Amino acid sequence: MATAAARAAVVVVTVVTMVVSVLPGAEGHLQMGAYNKTCPQAEEIVLKEMSAILGKTPDLAGPVLRLFSVDCFVGGCEGSILLDSTPNNTAEKDSPLNKGVRGYEVVDAIKAKLDEACPGVVSCADTLALAARDSIRLSKGPFIPLLTGREDGNRSVAADVAANTPAPGANITDLIAQFAKLNLTAKDLAVLSGAHTIGKARCSTISPRLYGGQNGSSSSDPTLDGNYTTTLRGQCKPGDESKMVDLDPTTPTTFDGDYYKLVAGNRGLLSTDAALLLDPATKAYVSSQANNATSDDGFFADFAVSFLAMSKIGALTHHKGEIRNVCSKVNPPSPPHNSNNAAARTYLNGGLLLLTLAAPLLLGFLFVGL
Numbered sequence: 001m002a003t004a005a006a007r008a009a010v011v012v013v014t015v016v017t018m019v020v021s022v023l024p025g026a027e028g029h030l031q032m033g034a035y036n037k038t039c040p041q042a043e044e045i046v047l048k049e050m051s052a053i054l055g056k057t058p059d060l061a062g063p064v065l066r067l068f069s070v071d072c073f074v075g076g077c078e079g080s081i082l083l084d085s086t087p088n089n090t091a092e093k094d095s096p097l098n099k100g101v102r103g104y105e106v107v108d109a110i111k112a113k114l115d116e117a118c119p120g121v122v123s124c125a126d127t128l129a130l131a132a133r134d135s136i137r138l139s140k141g142p143f144i145p146l147l148t149g150r151e152d153g154n155r156s157v158a159a160d161v162a163a164n165t166p167a168p169g170a171n172i173t174d175l176i177a178q179f180a181k182l183n184l185t186a187k188d189l190a191v192l193s194g195a196h197t198i199g200k201a202r203c204s205t206i207s208p209r210l211y212g213g214q215n216g217s218s219s220s221d222p223t224l225d226g227n228y229t230t231t232l233r234g235q236c237k238p239g240d241e242s243k244m245v246d247l248d249p250t251t252p253t254t255f256d257g258d259y260y261k262l263v264a265g266n267r268g269l270l271s272t273d274a275a276l277l278l279d280p281a282t283k284a285y286v287s288s289q290a291n292n293a294t295s296d297d298g299f300f301a302d303f304a305v306s307f308l309a310m311s312k313i314g315a316l317t318h319h320k321g322e323i324r325n326v327c328s329k330v331n332p333p334s335p336p337h338n339s340n341n342a343a344a345r346t347y348l349n350g351g352l353l354l355l356t357l358a359a360p361l362l363l364g365f366l367f368v369g370l
């Protein structure tokens, strides 16, 4: 009985949230089904392509999900992470902090399919957002109804990354502060970190925890479980750079709540995962999921809410951005007018000029005639 009432309450809250989010004035004017009229099959195409890609390479779900978060954290979810550097500008993707970010080719492949069906309609920012949403669903995580209508921004500056991205060794105070700048709470931090249930990290990222160097120390991180440290040392030798290890070694391609058991047991791979135990609010969330949860339902519902909040950050809509042709390049400036229009305008202007000059003459004749 109580369960039925609780479910009904969840449904009501969900519906209200969805309605509020499509009202004018809701964040950035994103809306449910922004492509319903212009490209009704858009979301279906993304799901089909992601299914085919992950069917061949399940490991790509993590990179795509991370790519989206990295995009949203710097300048908002407007596809700026996808832009290439140019001779005059080093782009976000070439910031040292984004060296391990991968999955760009997945977005390009899906955008190509979308453009085949509906040329120039779906933005790169939405392609990435929908692909990330589907990487969760296809890894057995929750389905998250996503607002769309994001347009692509054209600012992508490497120097913006450090100021807006939590550093790999950031402490819990810095992490919470970084999230607060984006209107995300400490709970969002604990919940979204749960994305580290899939995907990998490079040995270079975790070697300070294994061999010292973290915060100036010369030994391994005492907050990392000793047996796990030994296992990881077997996988990552000193000097291994780009070799990768699973964030969640038991179920590396399944989106589940196991992450919290790992963190609670001092086996969170990243120092920022371990840091969740050092703040009362984030620790309480980790403990509740690790010790009290009887299923992943609570985590999934929380993740959907926090993911939606993240997906709205800095979204550009209503012609504040563009629909990029190629996700790695801003569109070339369009010529002011095409030649036919220009000719028509010259003709029209000439006609108006003639009429203006002839008007006094015509009026003169009229008076003389009268």
Ligand code: HEM
Pocket: 061, 062, 063, 065, 066, 069, 099, 100, 101, 102, 166, 167, 168, 175, 189, 192, 193, 195, 196, 198, 199, 200, 201, 202, 203, 205, 247, 270, 272
């Ligand atoms: C507290 C904020 C966060 C920090 C400090 C952080 C940090 C990291 C780091 C250092 C890596 C490993 C990168 C490497 O070694 O190359 C990583 C991987 C990953 N992160 Fe996060 N992350 C954060 C938040 C998020 C969020 C919000 C999401 C998604 C909702 C996410 C999803 C992922 C995924 C899926 C991977 C694996 C990527 C792959 O397989 O290539 N992270 N993260």
